[in-house]
Amino acid sequence: MRMRNKQRKTTILGWNAGSRCSMPAMVWSLVGFLLLLHFYSTLHKTDKAEETRLQMSHHSFQELQVVEEENIQIPPPRRRSPRAAKRRPRKKTTLIDEFLDENSQIRHVFFPDHRSAIDPTKDTGNDSFYYFPGRMWLDTEGIPIQAHGGGIMFDPLSRMYYWYGEYQDVPTFIAPKGLARVDIIGVGCYSSKDLQTWKNEGIVLAAEEANETHDLHKSNVLERPKVIYNEKTGKYVMWMHIDDANYTKAAVGVAISDYPTGPFDYIYSKQPHGFESRDMTIFKDDDGMAYLVYSSEDNSELHIAPLTEDYLDVTPVMKRILVGQHREAPALFKHGETYYMITSGCTGWAPNEALAHAAESIMGPWETVGNPCIGGSKMFKLTTFFAQGTFVLPLAGLPGSFIFMADRWNPADLRDSRYVWLPLIVGGPADWPLEYNFGFPSWSRVSIYWHRKWRLPSGWSDMKR
Ligand code: DGJ
Numbered sequence: 001m002r003m004r005n006k007q008r009k010t011t012i013l014g015w016n017a018g019s020r021c022s023m024p025a026m027v028w029s030l031v032g033f034l035l036l037l038h039f040y041s042t043l044h045k046t047d048k049a050e051e052t053r054l055q056m057s058h059h060s061f062q063e064l065q066v067v068e069e070e071n072i073q074i075p076p077p078r079r080r081s082p083r084a085a086k087r088r089p090r091k092k093t094t095l096i097d098e099f100l101d102e103n104s105q106i107r108h109v110f111f112p113d114h115r116s117a118i119d120p121t122k123d124t125g126n127d128s129f130y131y132f133p134g135r136m137w138l139d140t141e142g143i144p145i146q147a148h149g150g151g152i153m154f155d156p157l158s159r160m161y162y163w164y165g166e167y168q169d170v171p172t173f174i175a176p177k178g179l180a181r182v183d184i185i186g187v188g189c190y191s192s193k194d195l196q197t198w199k200n201e202g203i204v205l206a207a208e209e210a211n212e213t214h215d216l217h218k219s220n221v222l223e224r225p226k227v228i229y230n231e232k233t234g235k236y237v238m239w240m241h242i243d244d245a246n247y248t249k250a251a252v253g254v255a256i257s258d259y260p261t262g263p264f265d266y267i268y269s270k271q272p273h274g275f276e277s278r279d280m281t282i283f284k285d286d287d288g289m290a291y292l293v294y295s296s297e298d299n300s301e302l303h304i305a306p307l308t309e310d311y312l313d314v315t316p317v318m319k320r321i322l323v324g325q326h327r328e329a330p331a332l333f334k335h336g337e338t339y340y341m342i343t344s345g346c347t348g349w350a351p352n353e354a355l356a357h358a359a360e361s362i363m364g365p366w367e368t369v370g371n372p373c374i375g376g377s378k379m380f381k382l383t384t385f386f387a388q389g390t391f392v393l394p395l396a397g398l399p400g401s402f403i404f405m406a407d408r409w410n411p412a413d414l415r416d417s418r419y420v421w422l423p424l425i426v427g428g429p430a431d432w433p434l435e436y437n438f439g440f441p442s443w444s445r446v447s448i449y450w451h452r453k454w455r456l457p458s459g460w461s462d463m464k465r
Contacts, residue, residue, distance in 0.1 A: 061423060064449055067450075069375065069376070074093060075098070099351070110418075111408075117136035121138070129455045133420040133452070140200070147165025147188045149407060150164050151165070151226040151391035152164075152405070153226075155260045162190070162201070163190045167203055172414045179247075184221065186204070187205040195403070196456075215269045220243060221241070222253070223279070224241050224281065225240040238264050239253070240252065240280075252277045253266065254267045254269070272303070280330070290306070291307060292305050293341070300323070301320050304363060322343070326345060327355065332362075337360070340359075342356055342424075343389070344389055354373060354384040355370065355372075367443065372424070374450065389406045402424040402425070403424065406421070408420050
């Protein structure tokens with residue numbers, strides 16, 4: 001008898017056809033099934049709507065996902081006397097050697113001269129709407145923009161973008177330890193409504209000329225300034241890397257202003273949590289919480305810490321991330337509920353490979369998901385397009401689309417370092433999906449596409465906040 005029952009076919013609902021089953025049980029099963037169906041279709045509908053929105057926004061960014069190749073030829077070696085050639089056989093030069101050689105015959109490829117400058121004072125027809133990574137970039141008065149190692153803040157009050165960065169318009173000199181340096185001049189600020197034409201708002205935090213013990217004395221180092229707005233206090237707060245000429249102070253500095261265009265009052269510097277802090281950034285989350293990320297322990301790891309409510313200090317909580325990975329130049333951003341970060345390796349002013357990292361919680365754990373650079377050439381990919389990241393700006397109205405901002409440093413003349421801005425897109429499976437969730441990689445791919453020339457999707461300004 002038991003055997004016969006076992007062989008009976010079972011329906012999906014687990015109800016044995018032909019078995020005795022009460023009417024209420026059948027009704028409840030049906031109600032349950034309908035509820036499940038409703039729940040599933042609601043979920044699916046939300047997914048679909050989100051998907052369509054994403055597809056539309058990605059569609060307008062689609063032309064930017066074309067892989068553009070570069071074929072830069074290494075020039076033939078210069079002639080040497082037969083005796084010199086015998087004494088020291090020539091090492092094969094690479095494109096990076098050429099990039100680092102200020103007398104290279106192909107210098108103009110990496111640092112094109114003023115004739116190709118992006119100049120809003122001149123009518124360049126259709127070209128005026130384009131970014132040209134690596135070319136000289138002039139402000140609305142026709143003067144080269146000085147905002148290196150910078151970042152952009154969208155000001156909710158004036159509805160303007162403000163670009164802050166290192167103002168380096170002075171000669172470069174070689175410091176005793178052999179490092180190329182400039183005196184501190186201050187933090188430059190530029191404003192824009194379209195992220196294309198930039199008006200010089202002046203030096204919003206200036207160097208200290210006389211007081212040699214001041215953090216901002218011109219003989220020191222001020223790098224990577226970033227500004228965020230605090231809704232609770234109504235203040236604009238600037239954080240920056242403060243150091244002495246030999247990079248042994250390794251601290252963060254904080255300044256504050258009532259206006260995005262300053263002047264900013266310098267408050268103090270400190271080693272956060274008692275640790276060294278060199279390359280750094282700050283990030284403001286959707287809930288108004290802000291965080292400091294800094295390279296520490298001889299740049300071997302990054303530290304992340306929430307800021308206090310007024311954004312003027314770090315809280316005692318700190319997490320060590322990317323331990324032993326030797327990363328610097330952190331640039332943090334968020335897509336959906338996931339946090340992403342682009343970092344560089346540690347090779348002074350010389351370019352190196354960028355890596356993207358992802359985390360479900362900003363305090364970690366953070367996982368490395370691969371090199372985000374696409375296009376150019378293998379060498380472009382290995383050198384972050386001959387540049388180093390500094391900031392990632394979300395494009396309002398285009399979820400998953402960002403501008404990756406980087407510096408192409410020119411250690412022979414730091415003020416002539418160039419800006420490399422490129423489209424960054426989040427989507428698709430990551431290169432190194434270290435973690436899997438039910439067979440699907442946990443992270444989306446972060447892609448930065450090389451373009452000699454590119455523009456924001458037409459009508460982007462209409463989609464803005
Ligand atoms: C790399 C850092 O990212 C830059 O901001 C600067 O500190 C240079 N090193 C100095 O060599």
